[in-house]
Amino acid sequence: MAASEQNSPESMLSVENITLSFGAVRAIRDVSFDIKRGEIRAIIGPNGAGKTSMLNVINGFYHPQQGQILFRGKVRKQMRPHEAAAGGIARTFQNVALFKGMSTLDNIMTGRNLKMNKWRVNLLPAMFYYGPTQKEEILHRQFVERIISFLEIEAIRKTPVGRLPYGLQKRVELGRALAAEPDLLLLDEPMAGMNLEEKEDMCRFILDVNDEFGTTIALIEHDMGVVMDLSDRVVVLDHGEKIADGTPDEVKANQNVIDAYLGVAH
Amino acid sequence: MSDAASSIEKKDTFPKLLLHHAAVNGNAPAYRQKSLGIWQTLTWSQAAEKAEHMALGLQSIGLNRDDKVAIIGQNTSSLYLCFAAVQAIGAIPVPLYPDSNSEELVDILKQSEIKGAICQDQEQVDKIEKLKNEIPSIQFIVHEELRGMRNYVSDQLYSIDALEQLGHEKKSISSDSFRNSISKGIGSDLAIIIYTPGTTGAPKGVMLSYDALQKSARLAADQDNIDANENILAYLPLAWIGDHFISYAQHYLAGYTINCPESPDTLFSDLKDIGPSYFMAPPRIFERLVTQVSNRVQSASGMVNSIYRYFTGLAERVGAKILEGKPVGTLDRLFYGLGNLVIYGPIRNNLGFNHIKVAYTGGAPISDEVFSFYRSIGVNLKQIYIQTESSGYAFLQPNENVLSNSVGAAGPEVEFKVDKKGEIIYRSPGNFMGYYKNDKETKKILDKDGWIKSGDYGTINDNGHLSVIDRLVDKGEINSALIFTPQSIENKLKQSPFIQDAIVSGNGKDFVTAIIVVDPESLGSQLEKAGVGFSGYIDLSQQDMGFDLIKKDIDKLNEQLGKTETFSGLQVKRFTILHKQLDSIDGELTQTGKLRRKEVNKRFKKVIDALHSEKDTVELASNPKTEKSAGKSRKVLLKICNTTFNDKNGLDS
Numbered sequence: 001m002a003a004s005e006q007n008s009p010e011s012m013l014s015v016e017n018i019t020l021s022f023g024a025v026r027a028i029r030d031v032s033f034d035i036k037r038g039e040i041r042a043i044i045g046p047n048g049a050g051k052t053s054m055l056n057v058i059n060g061f062y063h064p065q066q067g068q069i070l071f072r073g074k075v076r077k078q079m080r081p082h083e084a085a086a087g088g089i090a091r092t093f094q095n096v097a098l099f100k101g102m103s104t105l106d107n108i109m110t111g112r113n114l115k116m117n118k119w120r121v122n123l124l125p126a127m128f129y130y131g132p133t134q135k136e137e138i139l140h141r142q143f144v145e146r147i148i149s150f151l152e153i154e155a156i157r158k159t160p161v162g163r164l165p166y167g168l169q170k171r172v173e174l175g176r177a178l179a180a181e182p183d184l185l186l187l188d189e190p191m192a193g194m195n196l197e198e199k200e201d202m203c204r205f206i207l208d209v210n211d212e213f214g215t216t217i218a219l220i221e222h223d224m225g226v227v228m229d230l231s232d233r234v235v236v237l238d239h240g241e242k243i244a245d246g247t248p249d250e251v252k253a254n255q256n257v258i259d260a261y262l263g264v265a266h
Numbered sequence: 267m268s269d270a271a272s273s274i275e276k277k278d279t280f281p282k283l284l285l286h287h288a289a290v291n292g293n294a295p296a297y298r299q300k301s302l303g304i305w306q307t308l309t310w311s312q313a314a315e316k317a318e319h320m321a322l323g324l325q326s327i328g329l330n331r332d333d334k335v336a337i338i339g340q341n342t343s344s345l346y347l348c349f350a351a352v353q354a355i356g357a358i359p360v361p362l363y364p365d366s367n368s369e370e371l372v373d374i375l376k377q378s379e380i381k382g383a384i385c386q387d388q389e390q391v392d393k394i395e396k397l398k399n400e401i402p403s404i405q406f407i408v409h410e411e412l413r414g415m416r417n418y419v420s421d422q423l424y425s426i427d428a429l430e431q432l433g434h435e436k437k438s439i440s441s442d443s444f445r446n447s448i449s450k451g452i453g454s455d456l457a458i459i460i461y462t463p464g465t466t467g468a469p470k471g472v473m474l475s476y477d478a479l480q481k482s483a484r485l486a487a488d489q490d491n492i493d494a495n496e497n498i499l500a501y502l503p504l505a506w507i508g509d510h511f512i513s514y515a516q517h518y519l520a521g522y523t524i525n526c527p528e529s530p531d532t533l534f535s536d537l538k539d540i541g542p543s544y545f546m547a548p549p550r551i552f553e554r555l556v557t558q559v560s561n562r563v564q565s566a567s568g569m570v571n572s573i574y575r576y577f578t579g580l581a582e583r584v585g586a587k588i589l590e591g592k593p594v595g596t597l598d599r600l601f602y603g604l605g606n607l608v609i610y611g612p613i614r615n616n617l618g619f620n621h622i623k624v625a626y627t628g629g630a631p632i633s634d635e636v637f638s639f640y641r642s643i644g645v646n647l648k649q650i651y652i653q654t655e656s657s658g659y660a661f662l663q664p665n666e667n668v669l670s671n672s673v674g675a676a677g678p679e680v681e682f683k684v685d686k687k688g689e690i691i692y693r694s695p696g697n698f699m700g701y702y703k704n705d706k707e708t709k710k711i712l713d714k715d716g717w718i719k720s721g722d723y724g725t726i727n728d729n730g731h732l733s734v735i736d737r738l739v740d741k742g743e744i745n746s747a748l749i750f751t752p753q754s755i756e757n758k759l760k761q762s763p764f765i766q767d768a769i770v771s772g773n774g775k776d777f778v779t780a781i782i783v784v785d786p787e788s789l790g791s792q793l794e795k796a797g798v799g800f801s802g803y804i805d806l807s808q809q810d811m812g813f814d815l816i817k818k819d820i821d822k823l824n825e826q827l828g829k830t831e832t833f834s835g836l837q838v839k840r841f842t843i844l845h846k847q848l849d850s851i852d853g854e855l856t857q858t859g860k861l862r863r864k865e866v867n868k869r870f871k872k873v874i875d876a877l878h879s880e881k882d883t884v885e886l887a888s889n890p891k892t893e894k895s896a897g898k899s900r901k902v903l904l905k906i907c908n909t910t911f912n913d914k915n916g917l918d919s
Contacts, residue, residue, distance in 0.1 A: 145302035150413075155531035157303065211416060 010036040011070070012184055012216045013058065018067035020053055020240075027053040028064070029240045035184065040210055041218045042231035044251075046260055049237040051220045052094060055186050058218070059091055060084040072183075086114055090182035092173045094189045094220075100162030104172050107161055108147055111179025112140045147175045150212075151205060167198035174205065178213075185209065187219040191226055199223065203230060228252065236260070270442075270449035278453030279476045281317070281354040283518040285448065288314035291521060294494070297343035300528035300536060308343055310521070316344075316430065318444045320351035323433030325447075327382075327406050327424060331356035334378045334459065336394070338362040339386025341500040341513070341526045344410050344426055348384045349514060353457060354448050357381070360459045360471070361505040363857040365850065368393045374461050374469045375401050377703055382406035384426075388414040391423070453477040459702050460507055462654050463856040471702035472507075472654045482659030482696030483515035485678050489662065490624045496522035496544040497621070501533050506858055508628055511658030512546050537618035545625040548859050549632035552647070555617050556636050557763055557788050565791070577605035578642070585610075585642030590666055610643040619645045626650050626662075629858050631734065631753065633761040634670045641668065649673045651734055655711065655718050656680075657696030661732050672731035682732070689738050690720040723751065740863055742773025748835045750778070752863070755836060758827075762819035763788045764812070767848050769866055770838070771874045777839040777911075779877035781870060782816055783848055789815070804845045804888065804902060812843060813907050821910045828912030839911050840877050844870075845888060845902045873904065882906050 014034035020027045028050045035041045043051050056062040058069065060079035069076045071087060079087070090111070098107050117136055125133040148154055151171050156164060161172050170190060177185055190206065191199045203226060209215050221227050227234060228248040236244040236251055238260040244251050251257055274282045287296065292311035299306055308316070329335065335352045337359050339345050352359045360378050362371060364386065375383075375397060382405055383394045391409050398404050409415060410426045424432075436443065457479055459471040486492075498517075502509035517524055522544070527536040534555075563574050584598045594602075614620045625640070628650040640647040651661035651673035661682075663674030676682050682692035693716045700708040711719050723741050724734040735741075736751035744750045752770040759768040759780060767783035784807055793800060793811060800806040824837040848854040854866050867874065876884035888900045 142302060149302060152529065152531075154303075154528045155535070158535075208414060212413070 010038070012037045012072065014070045015054075015058065016068050016070065018054075018057055018064045018069070020050075020057060020062055020064045027240050028057070028237075030067070031237065031240070031242045032067075033235045033242065033245055035216060035218055036233075037216055038210070038214055039216060039232040040206070040230055041216075042227045042234045043218060043220050043237065044222075044224075044227055044234060045237035048239070049260075050240040051237055052188055053240075054237065055091065055188055055218070055220060058084075059089060059186060085180060088181075088183035089186065090177040090180040090184075091186035092170070092177050092188060092190060094192065096166070096169045096173055098161045098169060098173055098176070101160055103158050103160055104153060104156050104164070104175070105144065105148070105158065107172055108144045108175045108179050109140065111176035112144065114180055115143075116140065144175075144179060147178050150178075150208070151175050167194045167201075170194065170198075170202065171205070174202075174209075178209065178215075182215060184216045184218065187217060187221075189220050189222065191221060191223055199226060206230060270446055273449035273452075274445065276453070278480065279353065279448070279451040279455065280457070280479075280514070280518045281321075281350050281448045281451065284310075284314050284317060284350050284354075285445070287518070287521050291494070294521070295523045297346065297524050297526065298540075299343045299526040300532070300539070303528075305525070305539070313343070313347055317347045317350045317354065318437065319430040319433035320348060320426065321354040321433065321444055321447070322436040323424075323429035323431070324351060324357075324382075324408075325355055325443075326432045326436050327429070329355055329357050329381060329406075331450075333357040333381035334360050336360050336362055336375060336378075336380045336383040337504060338383060338390045338394075339364050339410065339504070340530060341502075341504060341509075342386065342410060343524070343526050345384065345386060345504065346500070346514065346524065346526075348408075349458070350518075352384075353451070354444060356447065356451055356455070358456055358459055360461070361503075361510070362461070363503050363505045364390060365857065366393075368396045372397055372400060374471070375404075377469055378459060378471060379403045382408065384408040385410070387411040391415070391418070451476070453480065456699065458510065460505065460510065460654050463858070468704055468707070470704060470707055473699040473702050474654075474657050474696075475699055478657045478696045478698065479511075479515045480519060481679075482657045482677075482694065483511060483519045485695065486511075486659050486662065487516050487520050489664070489677065490544075492516060492520050492522070492544060492624075494521040496520065496623070497540055497542050498522065498524060498544045498546075499527065499533075499537055499540050499542045500524045501527050501530070501536075502546065502548075503857060506629075507654040507658040508546055508652060508858075511652070512544065515658070534618070538616070539618075541618050541621045543621045543623045545619075545622060547625070547627060548629045549627050549636065550630075550859055552627055552632060552640065553636050553760070556639055557785060559613060559617070560763065561788060561791050574609060577601075577609040578639075580605055581610060581642035582638065585644060586638060586668070589641055589644060589646060590668065606644065613643055614645060622646060624648060624665075628652050628673075630860055631757045633757055635761045637670045651732065653718075653720060655698045656692065656694050657698065659696045660692055660694055663731075667729065667731075669727075669729075669731055672727060672733045675729070675731050684724060684726055687738065688723045688725070688735075688741070690722050690724045690732065690734070691717050692720065693717050737863070740773075744772050744778060744835050745776055746774075748832070750836065753861075755780070755838065756861075758823055759820070759838070762816070762823075764792070764815050764819065767861070769844075769861065769863075769870065769874075771867065771877070772836075775878050777878075778836050779874065780820070780838045780841040781873055781877070782841055782843045783846075784812055784816070784843055786847070803847065807843045807845050808902075808905065813905060816841065816843065817907055817909055824909055824912055834912070837911055838909055840906055840908050842873060842877060842884065842904045842906045844873075845904060877906060 011034045016032045018028055018031050045051050057064050060081045063078050125131050148157055153171060161169055191202050210217055234248055234251045236257050243256040243260060244254040274285055277283050277286050287310040293309050295307045296310045296313040297308040335357055337345055337348055349359045385391045391407055394407050406422050408424045408429055412425060453476045455476055456473050457476040458474050461469050461471050500513040513524055525540045527533055580601055584594045584602055587594050622645050625645055625647045648663040648668055652658045659677055660680055661673045662677050680692060680694040684690055697716055721738055722734050723736050723738045724732055726732055736753040740752055742750045750772055755770045756768040759765050764784055765782055766785040769781040772778035786803055786806060789812055790806060798811055820838050827833040827837045850857050856862055872886055873884050883903050883905055885901050885903050888902045
């Protein structure tokens with residue numbers, strides 16, 4: 001990371017006047033907000049508000065028809081997912097997207113893919129697993145083991161993830177995202193379908209990730225209690241438009257937000 | 267030889283033994299701990315150095331002789347070494363259970379006036395921090411793990427690394443202070459205070475001396491030929507005497523290796539990694555492993571099942587005899603050898619019991635079936651009877667004479683008797699020094715000649731072996747005539763694979779009833795096989811099929827009991843299945859997994875009353891703690907089922 005960048009105003013990523021349509025459907029309409037370095041930023045809104053689409057835009061999976069994204073001060077008009085990943089953006093998915101037949105360890109190892117040294121890992125040494133390849137693998141394994149210990153999933157290290165309960169799969173997915181050493185972590189409903197205890201655990205991990213590694217986090221979440229406790233700032237979308245932006249308390253008091261969630265008589 | 271050197275030469279305290287091992291077997295492994303997936307070794311000389319730095323560090327943050335230090339956390343090599351570091355200064359460690367909450371700890375910490383606490387992680391630090399205002403004697407808190415501690419600002423808070431750094435600096439000024447400090451300790455000093463989970467009144471801190479711990483550890487080790495080559499897995503609570511005995515006292519005496527698991531959840535895979543040669547566990551661990559084995563065999567193919575059945579049948583007949591070196595027919599021996607290849611060996615290997623020289627179960631009675639299973643497949647499992655007040659040493663089974671229904675004979679140098687009420691009274695080299703600041707309780711238990719009243723009800727058989735039947739206070743009567751001991755019936759019930767726990771009641775009533783807690787794993791797999799769906803524990807527990815299975819097992823037990831005149835009246839007449847598992851966090855079990863009968867009887871009074879009435883259901887709040895505000899919380903309806911009661915008269919005719 002360049003020194004100048006650390007001193008720059010804290011904005012890590014900003015989306016400016018984004019509009020995204022699928023045919024005639026306008027998923028996102030002229031939305032702008034920013035994510036500051038080191039903060040936990042929540043994106044909330046009722047069903048169909050365009051939250052996941054927004055995440056997909058940031059992540060480079062969708063390309064908006066209008067607007068631009070500034071990531072670390074650089075304009076990215078059409079960023080592709082792998083460029084986003086290489087640039088330090090990692091994410092988890094609303095529906096767990098792990099390799100079900102592979103172990104926890106292997107799943108998290110895949111997250112190291114981008115960090116592997118292309119020169120050291122070439123075909124011949126890799127076929128016989130010797131020399132630089134071996135060294136490289138040990139280094140990555142060490143990193144992954146640190147994540148396993150951090151997320152307290154030692155006991156399921158060798159278990160195929162398909163056999164794990166949902167809450168643990170979510171945790172493994174977070175582990176895989178962390179393996180890429182992201183600067184910006186996008187979490188799409190990290191607590192969906194979890195019981196109270198699992199939610200509490202996940203909250204603790206999210207706060208610890210933010211605290212220990214200084215990772216900037218943007219999350220989509222439905223559980224309002226979680227959002228209000230975790231996040232520094234909240235942006236609220238409804239029908240593809242931004243209706244509020246501010247601290248949890250500000251957002252809670254905003255009439256537009258109350259109307260969007262509770263419904264309003266027309 | 268200087269005074270300090272000759273004092274250390276006596277090896278009468280644990281820090282002196284640590285110096286001894288570092289000097290004699292410096293490169294032998296003292297501890298192994300799995301960290302980031304790899305077992306990391308700490309040799310005796312590294313261990314001694316670490317303890318030295320920690321001790322000097324503790325000294326420089328204000329720890330003095332006779333101060334008390336709380337140690338609270340899971341089993342890690344650092345925490346074990348903290349015991350030695352604290353003792354090296356002449357201070358007294360007070361280990362506590364990591365799952366206790368602040369309210370449970372406050373009385374203990376107040377009474378022992380702790381000077382500081384050594385905590386494993388943030389969770390424990392938070393508990394102590396919360397109590398700092400109430401307990402002004404606390405001057406420092408040391409934490410092992412750094413995680414989550416980044417934002418804590420306090421000049422009373424030290425990480426173990428920082429502590430070692432302080433110690434390192436102190437050592438460079440005066441290099442002899444560690445040895446000098448250790449040489450001031452003598453064998454009759456107070457070594458440790460271990461609090462027993464009391465139910466009421468002031469906490470009872472059992473004071474044990476170095477002499478008591480060392481003597482009893484030595485006697486027990488000699489009996490089983492325990493030596494420096496043993497490998498053990500340290501996973502039991504640090505605050506339990508059983509763990510302190512084998513993972514600390516005997517570890518220092520024999521000089522063997524302690525292996526600390528990666529996390530509490532990885533116990534069983536770490537067990538497989540290590541393959542310990544010396545092992546201690548409460549019965550529930552052994553029971554759980556057997557249930558796992560039988561569940562897995564049941565889901566295997568028919569052929570595997572019949573091979574398993576044949577060989578376990580054979581093992582039941584001859585396995586224990588072979589283990590004890592008794593004569594067995596040549597053909598049986600040959601087939602047992604074959605069985606060892608195809609069944610027993612692989613099972614042992616899978617459980618991590620392939621290198622077991624001796625395994626102990628204690629703390630609670632174990633069911634006959636589980637006990638003989640292990641012995642039959644060649645695991646030398648034995649029972650012990652220990653109390654904190656006896657330094658963890660009293661009765662143990664000798665290798666050549668192991669009876670499943672007894673806890674064995676008195677260990678060497680232990681005297682005992684059973685009084686008129688049936689209470690076991692003993693005197694041993696491990697006798698405690700008294701309860702800390704609690705003379706009233708001390709006088710109740712310990713008389714001036716050193717006899718300790720165990721509070722347990724038991725009998726002595728012809729070989730002089732002891733059978734512990736129940737707590738004396740729980741002994742009661744049925745029909746105002748029969749002696750009723752709930753625990754003995756509970757143990758018989760627990761032999762059913764579907765029953766995890768049972769609460770038997772009937773004292774002062776006409777008949778015996780039971781509240782059953784089902785094992786979710788074995789009952790769950792049975793239901794799945796039958797195609798019965800269930801959504802969670804509550805649903806699982808109230809399935810008709812579960813009631814049928816449990817009834818069948820209780821009927822079998824009743825038939826057994828009905829055959830003898832003395833027990834016929836103790837048949838379980840009615841039972842229900844509880845909607846939750848018993849838990850120490852809810853206060854239903856002690857931290858070592860024993861039933862808190864008083865508490866449980868109070869909490870489930872409504873259920874017990876219903877069992878002793880004519881009702882066939884009982885309703886209660888799903889969380890019994892909130893019974894008072896039951897209007898708000900969810901309710902569950904428990905069914906009550908009658909069993910087949912074998913009438914004595916029917917048998918006579």
